Amino acid sequence: MRLLFLGDMVGRSGRNAVIEKLPGLIDKLKADFVVVNGENAAGGFGITEQILHDTLEAGADVVTTGNHVWDQREALSFAPREDRFLRPANYPPGAPGLGANIYEARNGARILVANIMGRVFMHPDLDDPFACGEAVLKDCELGATVDAAFIDFHAEATSEKLCFAHFFDGRVSAVIGTHTHVPTADAQILNGGTAYLSDAGMCGDYDSSLGMDKEEPINRFLTRIPKGRFEAASGEATICGAGVEIDDRTGLATYIGPLRIGPRLENTMPWQD
Numbered sequence: 001m002r003l004l005f006l007g008d009m010v011g012r013s014g015r016n017a018v019i020e021k022l023p024g025l026i027d028k029l030k031a032d033f034v035v036v037n038g039e040n041a042a043g044g045f046g047i048t049e050q051i052l053h054d055t056l057e058a059g060a061d062v063v064t065t066g067n068h069v070w071d072q073r074e075a076l077s078f079a080p081r082e083d084r085f086l087r088p089a090n091y092p093p094g095a096p097g098l099g100a101n102i103y104e105a106r107n108g109a110r111i112l113v114a115n116i117m118g119r120v121f122m123h124p125d126l127d128d129p130f131a132c133g134e135a136v137l138k139d140c141e142l143g144a145t146v147d148a149a150f151i152d153f154h155a156e157a158t159s160e161k162l163c164f165a166h167f168f169d170g171r172v173s174a175v176i177g178t179h180t181h182v183p184t185a186d187a188q189i190l191n192g193g194t195a196y197l198s199d200a201g202m203c204g205d206y207d208s209s210l211g212m213d214k215e216e217p218i219n220r221f222l223t224r225i226p227k228g229r230f231e232a233a234s235g236e237a238t239i240c241g242a243g244v245e246i247d248d249r250t251g252l253a254t255y256i257g258p259l260r261i262g263p264r265l266e267n268t269m270p271w272q273d
Contacts (some may be wrong), residue, residue: 006241010204011232039065046071048095066154069230088117090132118155142251201240207263208233239264243270
């Protein structure tokens, strides 16, 4: 089974690139299941219901999020009725919507998808992500209850991301990090068979500061005095993510490769000789 994951969509540039190119990517890569992180899709801050529907219609099976999930207040209203929209599972009890769910892939496989957020340099008030992962996996055994399990771990610190992945190595198909908007070069299969990548990178304009127009961030570094709001950069987007091959019998990964398509970074595709 082939799973395709795309990192944080940032602004109009990023979401338009994903919506335009995702159908072709699914056909080209023969992807059975697609997860897209959409937490920065609406002007760089949150996601609207219309953008969610557009992303799903383009071929995404699930849209995950992160620390900007509630920046568009309408998300509080649509999260409870959109079962293909995930907010971080380690929000306190009572948070609207789902943090994890089981879905059916194009090949009929049952796939657990969980969205979990780190605490280091981010939100120390959130529930423990390790304990959250244990709770999510309690009734989801690879090769038994589910055929695959994927975790979008939205976190700042690479040490937390690595330790989280090693802790769940052999119990999930893949742990791929999001949030930093910069693709890392450490795609690997861990000893127990879990695919890992510290950060998938963003789908957005890389002639920017993490997807934001670079002038205001530079100004704030130089003067510490805001001149205006952060605005999403509007140049041509580069799509970043990863492809994971999952063994149909064990649910463990046999391959992970990066995906980068666009004008700024060196392009690469998974499953290419």
